[in-house]
Amino acid sequence: MGSMAKxxxxxxxxxxQQHPLRTKAITAGVLSAISDIVAQKITGIQKLQVRRxxxxxxxxxxxxxxxxxxxxxxLDKLFKGKRDxxxxxxxxxLEQITSSPWNNLLFMMYYGLVIEKxxxxxxxxxxxxxxxxxxxxxxxxxxxxxxxxHLYVPLQLRVIFHSIIACCWGIFLNLRARSMVLKKA
Numbered sequence: 001m002g003s004m005a006k007x008x009x010x011x012x013x014x015x016x017q018q019h020p021l022r023t024k025a026i027t028a029g030v031l032s033a034i035s036d037i038v039a040q041k042i043t044g045i046q047k048l049q050v051r052r053x054x055x056x057x058x059x060x061x062x063x064x065x066x067x068x069x070x071x072x073x074x075l076d077k078l079f080k081g082k083r084d085x086x087x088x089x090x091x092x093x094l095e096q097i098t099s100s101p102w103n104n105l106l107f108m109m110y111y112g113l114v115i116e117k118x119x120x121x122x123x124x125x126x127x128x129x130x131x132x133x134x135x136x137x138x139x140x141x142x143x144x145x146x147x148x149x150h151l152y153v154p155l156q157l158r159v160i161f162h163s164i165i166a167c168c169w170g171i172f173l174n175l176r177a178r179s180m181v182l183k184k185a
Contacts, residue, residue, distance in 0.1 A: 024159040025065030031163045032060030035170035055115045068159035092146040
């Protein structure tokens with residue numbers, strides 16, 4: 001690893017140790033930005049939609065990073081820091097029946113109401129139609145991520161690991177949404 005990259009990683013890990021919540025929030029915001037920029041470009045948006053980008057960054061900084069930070073602390077406290085396979089299975093199950101449905105629902109509401117500026121009736125209709133598909137897809141994908149995260153990733157890096165995967169997940173969801181729009185046209 002180059003000396004500049006190594007120094008950058010060391011500084012990042014130091015910030016993560018000294019200011020974990022702030023570092024995780026900023027990281028989630030940056031990764032939300034990367035995800036949205038890539039998704040906008042892949043879906044053919046010619047001019048970057050800055051408002052959309054900033055609102056997704058806000059969601060990452062204000063919600064995703066802090067929520068992940070406290071969720072992983074809570075899970076570690078509930079399960080007394082254990083990382084055996086039985087405990088990891090319980091953590092993943094708990095995560096999938098609580099935070100996964102909540103996060104997907106909250107994001108769909110935020111995206112519809114705040115980013116797209118749709119009415120509550122329109123957003124509710126979209127959630128009724130699309131939420132089950134999104135959640136079932138999430139349940140097929142995220143338990144594997146959760147398993148790896150809880151079993152192999154140290155507590156202080158779990159939100160970062162999750163955020164990196166979520167960056168790719170966000171691109172996938174944008175592409176899926178785009179293909180659904182093209183099929184209807």
